[in-house]
Amino acid sequence: MLGGLTGFTNNTGTDWGERLLNTVASKTIRHMFTQSESVEVAVRCYPSSKLLQGSIDSFKMSGSGLVIRREFRTEEMSFETDAVSIDFSCVMQGQIRLKQPTQAVVQVTLTQADINQSFQAELVQKRLQDISTPALTDLSGGQPVSFTEVQVQLLPENQVQIFAKADLGEKGLVPLSMKSTLSVERRRRIRFKDPQFQPEAVPEESREISQTLTSAFAEILDNMVDLDRFNLDGVTMRINRLETQGDKLIFSGYAQIERVPNNP
Structure with missing residues (x-):
């Protein structure tokens, strides 16, 4: 309501x-x-x-x-x-x-909980489920691979710690752990730059395959967040700056408003 x-x-x-x-x-x-x-x-x-x-x-x-x-x-x-x-x-x-049309200065605040909940959204799940690239299916014995249980922890200086699991079908689940730095590209795309595999969060016997899967997962994340996929009808959003503050991620930018949006 x-x-x-x-x-x-x-x-x-x-x-x-x-x-x-x-x-x-x-x-x-x-x-x-x-x-x-x-x-x-x-x-x-x-x-x-x-x-x-x-x-x-x-x-x-x-x-x-x-x-x-x-x-x-x-x-x-x-x-x-x-x-x-x-x-x-x-x-x-x-x-x-x-x-x-008119322009507006915009600020948006997301909590860490908001970010983690967004990974359950249908639009995001479509990008993480049943991936059949050759590099991944070679690891899973020919089956599509899905990335699940994604958890993001916000860190100072625009860094994030990300935990997830790769579902390899009959070969089971492999834990993933990485750190990355958030940045903005062309005012519309959120980049996950300089991903670093964190082996200490993964059992030793799984580290080799986890590192390979983490690299693939990082590439998917880096190509996922484009604001043009989330714009309201008649409104184009652009980001000038982002910043992590405690458990919050703050975006500042502007919106080009062509018309007042219809109901979502």
């Missing part, structure tokens, strides 16, 4: 048009997500009379517990747009329609 909806406190003297737009914008933004714990929206327009012509100085949203595409949870997300031009007649009908 959708969570609570809270609006930022309006300044004294804000007219009915700005209050109406705050209400409609709150409802619209909330419905961009499959679930939400809280969504706060504020519209800035001075003087407020500009609103009747559809001119807004900025539009700000802050939300928590937001779920995108039914399976990808974000702990926190906030954005603030540049000046926005809207069709005010649509606001009267309970809708927001942009007259022209």
Whole structure:
């Protein structure tokens, strides 16, 4: 179920048009997500009379517990747009329609638990299950290989420790362990750079095959996370920077908004 909806406190003297737009914008933004714990929206327009012509100085949203595409949870997300031009007649009908595209500064926070839960999502599972490359099937006796039980631990300086298991079918499960450094490529792709096999977390008798499988797993991860696969309808996300802070991974960047998205 959708969570609570809270609006930022309006300044004294804000007219009915700005209050109406705050209400409609709150409802619209909330419905961009499959679930939400809280969504706060504020519209800035001075003087407020500009609103009747559809001119807004900025539009700000802050939300928590937001779920995108039914399976990808974000702990926190906030954005603030540049000046926005809207069709005010649509606001009267309970809708927001942009007259022209706009940009927004965006920050997204994922917890370590969010990241680990995302590995259970169908979109991610498709990339990790029943892999039949020659290099892997040679190790499994000709059977497809799947990577399961993925657990990510966030470390300082954008590093991550990753544990997983490779399912070799009749040959059983092989534990994997690696460290890698997260980085951003072309503002849209998350890279797992400089993967390093961690033998101390693997039984000695499995280390040789585990190292080979870990290398293959690292390559799959490195080609997995492309933001264009997760964009909301009408919104293109780009990352300028990422940073690990304790058990959280924080992204900052921008969004190009062509139109207000439909429901997920």
